[in-house]
Amino acid sequence: MQLTKGVEQALCIIVLLATQESSAPLASDEISKRLGVSPSYMKKIIRKLVVQGIAVSVSGNNGGVSLAKPAADITMLDVIEAMEGPIQMYPDTGLIGLAFHDKQYTEKGQELLRSVFSQGDRLLIEYFSKVTAADLLKEGLGTSNLPTLNWNRETLSDVIDKERDDDK
Amino acid sequence: MQLTKGVEQALCIIVLLATQESSAPLASDEISKRLGVSPSYMKKIIRKLVVQGIAVSVSGNNGGVSLAKPAADITMLDVIEAMEGPIQMYPDTGLIGLAFHDKQYTEKGQELLRSVFSQGDRLLIEYFSKVTAADLLKEGLGTSNLPTLNWNRETLSDVIDKERDDDK
DNA sequence: CACTAATTGGATAAAGAATATCCATAATGG
DNA sequence: CCATTATGGATATTCTTTATCCAATTAGTG
Numbered sequence: 001m002q003l004t005k006g007v008e009q010a011l012c013i014i015v016l017l018a019t020q021e022s023s024a025p026l027a028s029d030e031i032s033k034r035l036g037v038s039p040s041y042m043k044k045i046i047r048k049l050v051v052q053g054i055a056v057s058v059s060g061n062n063g064g065v066s067l068a069k070p071a072a073d074i075t076m077l078d079v080i081e082a083m084e085g086p087i088q089m090y091p092d093t094g095l096i097g098l099a100f101h102d103k104q105y106t107e108k109g110q111e112l113l114r115s116v117f118s119q120g121d122r123l124l125i126e127y128f129s130k131v132t133a134a135d136l137l138k139e140g141l142g143t144s145n146l147p148t149l150n151w152n153r154e155t156l157s158d159v160i161d162k163e164r165d166d167d168k
Numbered sequence: 169m170q171l172t173k174g175v176e177q178a179l180c181i182i183v184l185l186a187t188q189e190s191s192a193p194l195a196s197d198e199i200s201k202r203l204g205v206s207p208s209y210m211k212k213i214i215r216k217l218v219v220q221g222i223a224v225s226v227s228g229n230n231g232g233v234s235l236a237k238p239a240a241d242i243t244m245l246d247v248i249e250a251m252e253g254p255i256q257m258y259p260d261t262g263l264i265g266l267a268f269h270d271k272q273y274t275e276k277g278q279e280l281l282r283s284v285f286s287q288g289d290r291l292l293i294e295y296f297s298k299v300t301a302a303d304l305l306k307e308g309l310g311t312s313n314l315p316t317l318n319w320n321r322e323t324l325s326d327v328i329d330k331e332r333d334d335d336k
Numbered sequence: 337c338a339c340t341a342a343t344t345g346g347a348t349a350a351a352g353a354a355t356a357t358c359c360a361t362a363a364t365g366g
Numbered sequence: 367c368c369a370t371t372a373t374g375g376a377t378a379t380t381c382t383t384t385a386t387c388c389a390a391t392t393a394g395t396g
Contacts, residue, residue: 031375063370
């Protein structure tokens, strides 16, 4: 009943991309360094985000990854499903049918159990589809002006502090 | 994001116990045969139910397992937590702190993410604590009179059909 | 009391999924 | 054409789930 680490990693990647200067795609090797995993593994994670439509990637010189859409349009559900596939709690191995041979009752029971769990699935789907990456960034950083920076050079607090000064 | 097969197995066990003549505990070896797993594995599963307070087991000749309380008092949450421990979706490896070194913002972000996920946990907990084993049995069998039988000898439909005839 | 049926609990093996890496190939821009 | 970067397949590693075996224990039975 736990999400995989991949979800956490994906969320970190999204934070990086959301605060990256939009002109410059961020190289996956740079992300891998920052998250402490191998470049090739990071490319796999990123690939999942690309397939899901969360990120876009360009090969070649000065290539890299960037967000496919505004952070406000990226939901936690998108991220979770990108990494783990559709939310579906019940393993459903058909055990009930195997254990009780009375077809008449087991089919009804099986169906009932499926519907109980899929109702649980729906609760999560509904909840997570309402939380966006933008929500996380806004509340986490304490500012709705998303700072942009080049993650090759700068740190986060440099930029946020600069924005704060600008506001005065 | 999937429950383990153990949950499904536990649910089957509970159905067996709920429809077992209360006088006679059901031998775990009998259950293992029916669910198609090894006797020793079944004992481990049952042990978890005992620890959680869902079932009680008696050693010795003619010993076995029975429910610790009425099916109406056994919730899906009990069953899930018996098999998998507390519901907690977020793996929380502290990756955010590792990836972004600005303590000031990462701690806030970490905390926020935890709260987002624990809200998801709460949704599931609330939902699953409202579905009881009795609900499943009642709707699954189409009768609220729980038939009782000895699983060593009889089949489910024998007994339910008998009960139906009695109703007339 | 000793015997037998049955459960408990610990050690551990086997299978599967998640995590991670390496390497060969393809795409891109200069 | 060359350096840079992503893609995709094969594979190693680690962790969890699933499952088995066996020694210890407990409760009834003769």
